[in-house]
Amino acid sequence: MERRWYLSAIDIINELPENERLFFYQKSHKKKYSKNSVIFSPGDQGNLIYYVLSGRVKIYNLSECGKEIIYWFCQPKDFFGLAEVCGGEMRTVFAEAVEDTEVLCINRTNFEELISRSPKIAVFIMRILGSRIRQAHETIKDLIVCDVHTRLAQLLIKLGQICGCSHNGVITIEKKFTHQEMANMIGATRTTVTEVMNEFRRNGLIECDGSRISILDYARLVKLINFSD
Amino acid sequence: MERRWYLSAIDIINELPENERLFFYQKSHKKKYSKNSVIFSPGDQGNLIYYVLSGRVKIYNLSECGKEIIYWFCQPKDFFGLAEVCGGEMRTVFAEAVEDTEVLCINRTNFEELISRSPKIAVFIMRILGSRIRQAHETIKDLIVCDVHTRLAQLLIKLGQICGCSHNGVITIEKKFTHQEMANMIGATRTTVTEVMNEFRRNGLIECDGSRISILDYARLVKLINFSD
DNA sequence: TAGTAACTGTCGTCCAGAAAACATAATTAA
DNA sequence: TTAATTATGTTTTCTGGACGACAGTTACTA
Numbered sequence: 395m396e397r398r399w400y401l402s403a404i405d406i407i408n409e410l411p412e413n414e415r416l417f418f419y420q421k422s423h424k425k426k427y428s429k430n431s432v433i434f435s436p437g438d439q440g441n442l443i444y445y446v447l448s449g450r451v452k453i454y455n456l457s458e459c460g461k462e463i464i465y466w467f468c469q470p471k472d473f474f475g476l477a478e479v480c481g482g483e484m485r486t487v488f489a490e491a492v493e494d495t496e497v498l499c500i501n502r503t504n505f506e507e508l509i510s511r512s513p514k515i516a517v518f519i520m521r522i523l524g525s526r527i528r529q530a531h532e533t534i535k536d537l538i539v540c541d542v543h544t545r546l547a548q549l550l551i552k553l554g555q556i557c558g559c560s561h562n563g564v565i566t567i568e569k570k571f572t573h574q575e576m577a578n579m580i581g582a583t584r585t586t587v588t589e590v591m592n593e594f595r596r597n598g599l600i601e602c603d604g605s606r607i608s609i610l611d612y613a614r615l616v617k618l619i620n621f622s623d
Numbered sequence: 624m625e626r627r628w629y630l631s632a633i634d635i636i637n638e639l640p641e642n643e644r645l646f647f648y649q650k651s652h653k654k655k656y657s658k659n660s661v662i663f664s665p666g667d668q669g670n671l672i673y674y675v676l677s678g679r680v681k682i683y684n685l686s687e688c689g690k691e692i693i694y695w696f697c698q699p700k701d702f703f704g705l706a707e708v709c710g711g712e713m714r715t716v717f718a719e720a721v722e723d724t725e726v727l728c729i730n731r732t733n734f735e736e737l738i739s740r741s742p743k744i745a746v747f748i749m750r751i752l753g754s755r756i757r758q759a760h761e762t763i764k765d766l767i768v769c770d771v772h773t774r775l776a777q778l779l780i781k782l783g784q785i786c787g788c789s790h791n792g793v794i795t796i797e798k799k800f801t802h803q804e805m806a807n808m809i810g811a812t813r814t815t816v817t818e819v820m821n822e823f824r825r826n827g828l829i830e831c832d833g834s835r836i837s838i839l840d841y842a843r844l845v846k847l848i849n850f851s852d
Numbered sequence: 853t854a855g856t857a858a859c860t861g862t863c864g865t866c867c868a869g870a871a872a873a874c875a876t877a878a879t880t881a882a
Numbered sequence: 883t884t885a886a887t888t889a890t891g892t893t894t895t896c897t898g899g900a901c902g903a904c905a906g907t908t909a910c911t912a
Contacts, residue, residue, distance in 0.1 A: 527756055
C-alpha cells in the first residue's frame with residue numbers, strides 16, 4: 395500500500411542537491427492565501443506551480459449541479475498545479491486554501507529552466523505525476539467496484555496514514571474532516587457517511603470525539619476492505 | 624473538449640528535433656506482441672516505456688472479483704507505461720495487446736539519459752502525464768455525478784473523436800467495441816449498455832450495423848450530456 | 853458445415869444508497 | 883449571551899442499475 399495517498403510521493407525540495415535547491419528558492423516567490431480563498435479555478439491559465447509551505451489546500455471540482463468532488467488535500471511539502479503547467483493548459487480543477495496557507499510559486503519559464511539545469515528535477519516531478527495517475531486509477535477502480543462501506547473504510551485508513559498519530563495501537567486523526575468532506579472524497583452523500591460512521595462506531599472499529607477520529611481496530615478495518623468486493 | 628481522450632495529447636516523437644529523434648530510435652528497441660498477449664501486469668517492475676508503432680493496447684485493471692476496468696486503449700503514436708518508470712515502481716495495471724502490436728521500448732536508464740540530453744522531452748512527457756491526470760479526474764467526476772446514459776453518450780462522443788470518420792454529418796466508428804468493453808470503460812454492466820444502446824438507436828441518435836457504430840445525431844447526443852446532471 | 857464460442861437482446865427481482873425532510877447538537881459571530 | 887451558522891443523527895421513500903437467467907445471433911475454427 396502506498397503511504398502518501400493523494401499527496402506527492404516525495405519531499406522533492408529536500409532531496410535536491412544544494413545548488414538546485416537554492417536555484418528553486420531564487421526563482422520562486424512566496425504567496426499567502428487566507429482561509430477559504432480560491433487559488434485557481436477551472437478555465438484559468440495554468441502558468442504556475444505551487445509548493446505548500448504551510449496550511450492546507452483542497453483540490454476539487456464542482457459538477458454542473460454544484461456537487462463537490464474532492465480529489466485531494468495538499469499539505470506542507472506537497473506540490474500542486476503541476477499537471478497543466480508544461481503545456482500551459484487551462485486549469486480544470488479548483489485549488490482552495492482551507493486554512494491560512496503559504497506557498498512558493500514558480501512560473502513556467504523558470505520551471506522549464508530549472509528542469510534544463512537539473513534533469514533530476516524532471517524525474518522527480520514525473521514521479522509525482524506518475525503517483526497521482528496511479529492514485530486516480532485506484533479511485534476509479536474503487537468507485538466502480540466498491541460500495542460506500544468499503545470506500546469509507548479505505549478513506550479512514552488513508553487519512554490515518556497521512557495525518558494520523560499512532561498511540562499504543564490506536565491511530566488518531568486530529569485534523570477534523572466533516573462528514574460532508576469525507577462524502578465528497580469518496581463520492582457518497584453526507585447522510586450515508588454519517589450512517590456508516592456510526593455503524594463503524596457501534597462495531598468498535600472507530601471512536602469519534604468531537605474534533606478527532608480514532609481508529610481502534612485497524613486490523614478489522616483493513617479486513618473489511620479485503621473481504622468486500 | 625480535449626480531442627484525444629485517453630490517448631496522449633501529442634505525437635511526441637515527430638515533434639522532436641531531428642537529433643533527439645534519432646537518439647530515441649537508437650536507444651529503443653522494437654518488440655512484437657501477438658493479439659491477446661499481456662505486455663505487463665500489476666506487480667511487474669516498471670522499467671520500460673513503450674511507444675506504439677502499430678496495433679492497439681488495452682490498459683486496464685482487474686478487481687479482486689474479476690471485474691475488468693478499462694482505463695484506455697493506446698493506438699499508434701501513443702506512449703504507455705510512463706507512470707511507473709521514473710521511480711522504477713511496480714506496475715499497478717495490465718497492458719495487453721488487443722491486436723497484433725509492435726512497440727518501441729526504452730528502458731529507464733536510457734530514458735533518463737534522453738531527458739538529460741533534451742529537457743524538451745521531459746516537458747513533453749509531463750504534458751502527456753498531465754493530460755492523463757486530467758482525464759482520470761474527469762472520469763472520477765463522471766462516475767460520481769453522471770448516470771449510465773450520460774456516461775455512455777460521452778463514451779460514444781469520445782470514441783467518435785478518436786477513431787471515427789465523419790461523412791456528411793454522420794460519424795462512423797469502424798473499430799468494433801463490444802458492449803462488454805464499453806461497459807468496462809464506463810463502469811456499467813453489459814446488459815445495461817445493451818439496453819441503453821438500443822434506446823439510443825430507437826431514438827435515432829445512433830445506428831449499429833454489425834461491425835460499426837454510426838452517430839447520426841451528434842448534436843442531440845451532446846445535448847443529452849449537458850442536460851443531464 | 854457443423855459445432856462451439858462469443859456476442860446481443862430482453863426480462864424479472866432486488867437492494868444500495870440517493871433524496872428529502874426534520875430534529876438536535878455544536879460552533880462561530882456579533 | 884444570544885442569535886445564526888454549520889455539523890450531525892435518523893427515518894422514510896423511491897429508483898437506477900446490478901444480478902441472474904435464457905434465448906436468439908453472429909462469427910470462428912477445425
